[in-house]
Amino acid sequence: MLLPPIPMLGKHLATLLDKVHDNRQVVVIKRRNEKNVALIAEDELSSLLESVYLLRSPENAKLLFRALDGAQTATEHEDSLEALQAELSGESQATP
Template identity: 55%
Template sequence: MIPTTDSIAYTNARNGLASLLDRVSKNSEIVIINRRNKPDVALISKEELDSLLETVYLLRSPANARELFKAIDESKQMDDATVEPQSVEDLCEDLGIVRE
């Protein structure tokens, strides 16, 4: 799922920081904080960041990327009723991915 993205002025973000942090964390949102004469900054929950970093890590190897996309294609072709839930650890083992 792609998180929604919103933007907010720095002053408004500062004034409502607690509620902004709650919103980002609760809704898996990414909020862009606009700053005058400085680069904008993205506010993202740790959970979302961890997920993005894990995805980048898994896809940086062409072999892993091919296997992951192959698995996605295969899963799309399967009947949803026959798909058994699988843990991340089991999936990595099946795909030959070594997690650090």
Template identity: 40%
Template sequence: MRVVNFSYARNNLKKLIEDVVDGEDFIVISRRDAPNAVLLSLDSFNSLMETVHLLKSPANVAHLARSLAQMEQGQWIATEGVGP
């Protein structure tokens, strides 16, 4: 995580966007006397939204927890292209 001030972000927006698209997790943009913001790639944003969607349902959370426990106990079946 990197923190930059608003003026730096404004003057270097193209570079900051390239950085997050090329793999930097996210960049915090700090603002004086105002809430901060976060810059992240669309891929990271979509991944976050998918996680939020999956964890929104208690049934999904329970199913994921059971699946992880089964995997940790070695109770999984490998299929083509899939495995732990």
């Protein structure tokens, strides 16, 4: 998103913040001779940080992606609580 010069940004800040939130846009503010800064909606940032946290562990990431793949490709079925507990603990148990 193209931004007005920094001195004019204050006049348009409320509108810009609404667009960042409502359109789920990340806006990068480029500053002369300074590091850039990004504006992102708080709930979007929280979601990204949670995803990073959950995917930090390779084993957890593998389980999450396997579950996602299964949810996207599987037909509906039911497992017993015991079968689910066995799967989570790494044991193999036939589903009744």
